[in-house]
Amino acid sequence: xxxxxxxxxxxxxxxxxxxxxxxxxxxxxxxxxxxxxxxxxxxxxxxxxxxxxxxxxxxxxxxxxxxxxxxxxxxxxxxxxxxxxxxxxxxxxxxxxxxxxxxxxxxxxxxxxxxxxxxxxxxxxxxxxxxxxxxxxxxxxxxxxxxxxxxxxxxxxxxxxxxxxxxxxxxxxxxxxxxxxxxxxxxxxxxxxxxxxxxxxxxxxxxxxxxxxxxxxxxxxxxxxxxxxxxxxxxxxxxxxxxxxxxxxxxxxxxxxxxxxxxxxxxxxxxxxxxxxxxxxxxxxxxxxxxxxxxxxxxxxxxxxxxx
Amino acid sequence: xxxxxxxxxxxxxxxxxxxxxxxxxxxxxxxxxxxxxxxxxxxxxxxxxxxxxxxxxxxxxxxxxxxxxxxxxxxxxxxxxxxxxxxxxxxxxxxxxxxxxxxxxxxxxxxxxxxxxxxxxxxxxxxxxxxxxxxxxxxxxxxxxxxxxxxxxxxxxxxxxxxxxxxxxxxxxxxxxxxxxxxxxxxxxxxxxxxxxxxxxxxxxxxxxxxxxxxxxxxxxxxxxxxxxxxxxxxxxxxxxxxxxxxxxxxxxxxxxxxxxxxxxxxxxxxxxxxxxxxxxxxxxxxxxxxxxxxxxxxxxxxxxxxxxxxxxxxxxxxxxxxxxxxxxxxxxxxxxxxxxxxxxxxxxxxxxxxxxxxxxxxxxxxxxxxxxxxxxxxxxxxxxxxxxxxxxxxxxxxxxxxxxxxxxxxxxxxxxxxxxxxxxxxxxxxxxxxxxxxxxxxxxxxxxxxxxxxxxxxxxxxxxxxxxxxxxxxxxxxxxxxxxxxxxxxxxxxxxxxxxxxxxxxxxxxxxxxxxxxxxxxxxxxxxxxxxxxxxxxxxxxxxxxxxxxxxxxxxxxxxxxxxxxxxxxxxxxxxxxxxxxxxxxxxxxxxxxxxxxxxxxxxxxxxxxxxxxxxxxxxxxxxxxxxx
Numbered sequence: 001x002x003x004x005x006x007x008x009x010x011x012x013x014x015x016x017x018x019x020x021x022x023x024x025x026x027x028x029x030x031x032x033x034x035x036x037x038x039x040x041x042x043x044x045x046x047x048x049x050x051x052x053x054x055x056x057x058x059x060x061x062x063x064x065x066x067x068x069x070x071x072x073x074x075x076x077x078x079x080x081x082x083x084x085x086x087x088x089x090x091x092x093x094x095x096x097x098x099x100x101x102x103x104x105x106x107x108x109x110x111x112x113x114x115x116x117x118x119x120x121x122x123x124x125x126x127x128x129x130x131x132x133x134x135x136x137x138x139x140x141x142x143x144x145x146x147x148x149x150x151x152x153x154x155x156x157x158x159x160x161x162x163x164x165x166x167x168x169x170x171x172x173x174x175x176x177x178x179x180x181x182x183x184x185x186x187x188x189x190x191x192x193x194x195x196x197x198x199x200x201x202x203x204x205x206x207x208x209x210x211x212x213x214x215x216x217x218x219x220x221x222x223x224x225x226x227x228x229x230x231x232x233x234x235x236x237x238x239x240x241x242x243x244x245x246x247x248x249x250x251x252x253x254x255x256x257x258x259x260x261x262x263x264x265x266x267x268x269x270x271x272x273x274x275x276x277x278x279x280x281x282x283x284x285x286x287x288x289x290x291x292x293x294x295x296x297x298x299x300x301x302x303x304x305x306x307x308x
Numbered sequence: 309x310x311x312x313x314x315x316x317x318x319x320x321x322x323x324x325x326x327x328x329x330x331x332x333x334x335x336x337x338x339x340x341x342x343x344x345x346x347x348x349x350x351x352x353x354x355x356x357x358x359x360x361x362x363x364x365x366x367x368x369x370x371x372x373x374x375x376x377x378x379x380x381x382x383x384x385x386x387x388x389x390x391x392x393x394x395x396x397x398x399x400x401x402x403x404x405x406x407x408x409x410x411x412x413x414x415x416x417x418x419x420x421x422x423x424x425x426x427x428x429x430x431x432x433x434x435x436x437x438x439x440x441x442x443x444x445x446x447x448x449x450x451x452x453x454x455x456x457x458x459x460x461x462x463x464x465x466x467x468x469x470x471x472x473x474x475x476x477x478x479x480x481x482x483x484x485x486x487x488x489x490x491x492x493x494x495x496x497x498x499x500x501x502x503x504x505x506x507x508x509x510x511x512x513x514x515x516x517x518x519x520x521x522x523x524x525x526x527x528x529x530x531x532x533x534x535x536x537x538x539x540x541x542x543x544x545x546x547x548x549x550x551x552x553x554x555x556x557x558x559x560x561x562x563x564x565x566x567x568x569x570x571x572x573x574x575x576x577x578x579x580x581x582x583x584x585x586x587x588x589x590x591x592x593x594x595x596x597x598x599x600x601x602x603x604x605x606x607x608x609x610x611x612x613x614x615x616x617x618x619x620x621x622x623x624x625x626x627x628x629x630x631x632x633x634x635x636x637x638x639x640x641x642x643x644x645x646x647x648x649x650x651x652x653x654x655x656x657x658x659x660x661x662x663x664x665x666x667x668x669x670x671x672x673x674x675x676x677x678x679x680x681x682x683x684x685x686x687x688x689x690x691x692x693x694x695x696x697x698x699x700x701x702x703x704x705x706x707x708x709x710x711x712x713x714x715x716x717x718x719x720x721x722x723x724x725x726x727x728x729x730x731x732x733x734x735x736x737x738x739x740x741x742x743x744x745x746x747x748x749x750x751x752x753x754x755x756x757x758x759x760x761x762x763x764x765x766x767x768x769x770x771x772x773x774x775x776x777x778x779x780x781x782x783x784x785x786x787x788x789x790x791x792x793x794x795x796x797x798x799x800x801x802x803x804x805x806x807x808x809x810x811x812x813x814x815x816x817x818x819x820x821x822x823x824x825x826x827x828x829x830x831x832x833x834x835x836x837x838x839x840x841x842x843x844x845x846x847x848x849x850x851x852x853x854x855x856x857x858x859x860x861x862x863x864x865x866x867x868x869x870x871x872x873x874x875x876x877x878x879x880x881x882x883x884x885x886x887x888x889x890x891x892x893x894x895x896x897x898x899x900x901x902x903x904x905x906x907x908x909x910x911x912x913x914x915x916x917x918x919x920x921x922x923x924x925x926x927x928x929x930x931x932x933x934x935x936x937x938x
Contacts (some may be wrong), residue, residue, distance in 0.1 A: 122464065162771065166776075186920055187917075187927045188917065188920040188921040188923075188924075190922050191928050192770070192923075192928050194931075195770060195928070196769060196770060196771055196923075199769070199770065279427060
């Protein structure tokens with residue numbers, strides 16, 4: 001007797017968010033899916049998950065050697081580093097972390113950092129994610145300036161948190177950027193931040209959620225279930241959870257001692273496995289650090305999408 | 309160690325203390341009563357003094373704003389003496405002795421008033437006047453048998469008993485009063501006990517007290533048992549609060565050496581002070597009071613009885629006793645007639661106590677055919693769902709915010725508390741205080757109005773943060789906090805502004821979230837929907853006013869048909885009063901406490917999720933509050 005598979009059909013869909021100048025051939029679309037990842041019998045997945053290469057606006061001082069050496073000398077120059085990602089590794093999306101302006105990391109002035117961003121833009125014509133320093137007070141000073149300098153580029157700026165979202169949301173609204181809404185592995189708080197940002201008049205369809213994740217071996221199943229729950233809620237019609245996900249895999253994986261201390265191959269594998277798990281949980285933008293890991297994950301995405 | 313002199317104004321008292329002593333301790337030693345409900349932890353901000361002369365070492369506190377700091381205001385408990393000093397107490401630090409009792413109105417409302425006459429008047433204490441014939445050579449019946457025989461004709465077939473103390477004095481009392489005596493009887497456990505014999509006819513006066521003993525608030529009433537009339541009501545913050553705001557801290561304190569004695573004398577002190585105050589106010593004799601009936605949470609009753617509450621705190625969370633036998637009041641140092649009794653209503657579990665059983669009795673939950681919900685909003689928000697066939701009860705740790713404790717300008721529902729608050733379109737604040745006097749602070753019902761108005765006018769966002777972009781002179785920034793001014797110092801009865809701050813809202817948000825999520829969890833647990841509930845009683849120490857519409861607007865209560873809601877006031881106190889006035893009511897509590905199944909929220913997988921979702925105004929799932937338009 002043939003077994004009939006049960007197929008879930010959902011009414012809702014994840015929002016489609018565009019990053020990059022719409023006039024540019026390099027502009028990207030993420031989201032838009034109507035079912036869980038790669039279950040093509042249940043729903044459509046019009047846009048493949050995208051890997052963003054993470055770079056800094058200054059030479060990285062706390063990245064492990066195994067990781068830094070993969071880029072060679074270019075890490076000393078962010079614009080060249082960015083260009084290498086695009087030219088050598090085929091990066092379609094860059095994620096620039098503005099670490100140099102952090103109060104504990106030299107507090108570089110904002111003009112210098114903006115000049116770096118402009119240099120990156122002129123050397124590599126791919127869309128860009130820009131992250132603040134992570135210090136609320138400093139970010140509220142610098143992000144409006146950064147946002148204004150990038151006006152028209154349709155970047156994705158982050159991150160807006162439960163306790164600090166107003167400045168960034170207002171500035172993204174003014175300068176036409178998309179925004180990353182951050183929450184601490186909690187579906188309710190994720191939704192609350194989305195509501196708060198959209199209550200400011202910001203279009204909920206331009207929000208990308210960072211659910212906060214972890215890396216392999218540090219509670220992945222919990223993160224997975226939170227992301228899956230958010231997705232299922234969106235598919236049954238919750239518009240305040242219908243945002244694509246961004247995950248910072250490189251940051252999570254390369255923090256672990258397993259990645260840092262057991263040789264290059266294990267570090268790369270740690271990043272790959274973390275990325276694949278989160279893609280299966282529904283991640284749309286995967287921010288990665290090691291080019292070899294990124295290339296493997298790209299192959300995996302292409303292979304999975306080929307089954308559509 | 310060097311010694312210094314501290315001089316206090318306006319009292320003019322002085323005391324020598326060693327260097328490094330805090331000013332609050334120095335004042336206490338000098339015999340000055342200072343308002344310090346937190347017990348010197350530096351968190352309530354009430355013990356404000358101005359340092360006039362001398363040098364001190366002080367911890368800066370967020371509770372003292374810049375303007376106050378400039379005029380030298382410090383918290384006495386956080387300020388150490390470093391030289392000879394002179395300090396002046398602020399009005400507030402001396403005026404509001406938070407633990408002292410305040411006169412209050414009776415807050416009973418709604419269905420309870422209608423039900424109070426349902427139970428026939430048969431008080432726990434009754435008095436019978438007997439005119440006996442003196443014994444003769446032909447009638448050699450003993451004195452006690454003579455009384456017992458006469459009583460049987462008057463009180464029916466109930467078992468009679470008495471104690472040796474009464475028998476010892478029997479002969480003397482009878483003969484001195486020419487065999488005309490009043491017998492005071494107490495009903496306990498199906499029997500009548502002769503408590504006392506009074507010479508002559510004293511049946512004209514039969515009084516007793518009802519109490520509600522809460523973690524944060526204690527309420528007491530003097531009742532005329534002949535008529536059922538309430539002769540007066542008092543409320544006070546539980547004096548145990550100085551040993552910890554929440555019940556867990558107090559349980560831990562009870563297990564420390566000397567801790568139990570202090571906690572016991574704190575709450576017994578509350579009870580005795582209320583008795584004393586009400587007796588004096590009504591000009592009655594202490595000797596005429598033969599009973600108190602108290603409803604309280606399990607820990608409080610354990611502490612009054614000096615029973616170790618540690619079993620309540622440790623898994624599997626079992627109480628020593630849940631149905632308490634009536635005991636001698638004197639044994640508990642409760643100051644009524646030394647032969648009087650103290651009775652306590654039975655509880656269900658560690659966290660669902662006699663106060664909620666009392667509330668069920670008062671509201672008649674256990675008699676309803678329809679699904680009924682009782683929500684008692686206190687430090688532990690207790691919730692009971694059920695009808696005449698079954699009941700399930702649970703408790704959520706809501707914290708004392710809705711009782712006005714732990715907030716910058718919070719206070720009990722007594723004279724001077726803002727209880728109704730309206731913010732108009734220009735962000736001007738209109739308010740009404742209890743007793744219509746100048747405001748001293750904000751009580752629970754005032755906070756519910758305030759939050760709903762702030763949300764409605766956009767003064768506060770859905771996350772409960774004061775909106776810094778609002779154009780109003782009432783909004784100002786203090787450190788990293790924003791605050792909203794309800795009344796400027798010149799309009800108040802205290803010497804500073806009445807405000808609400810971001811962290812006050814945060815506190816209230818957690819309280820309302822705990823209560824709402826507990827309601828939903830308990831309904832889900834039994835597979836019902838909120839729409840299946842046909843009647844909702846809201847109880848709590850809110851004074852005589854609670855705005856249901858505003859409670860729904862902030863997400864404290866579910867958004868259902870308004871007509872099913874009924875605010876009943878302090879249902880625990882009302883149930884204690886009913887039990888005192890009617891043996892049938894008292895006996896009914898026995899059945900109620902056995903009929904409730906306890907549900908532990910902490911063991912419910914979905915509770916935490918519900919709770920986080922409820923930490924938003926009105927709620928993360930806005931679809932659950934269709935009538936709230938923002």
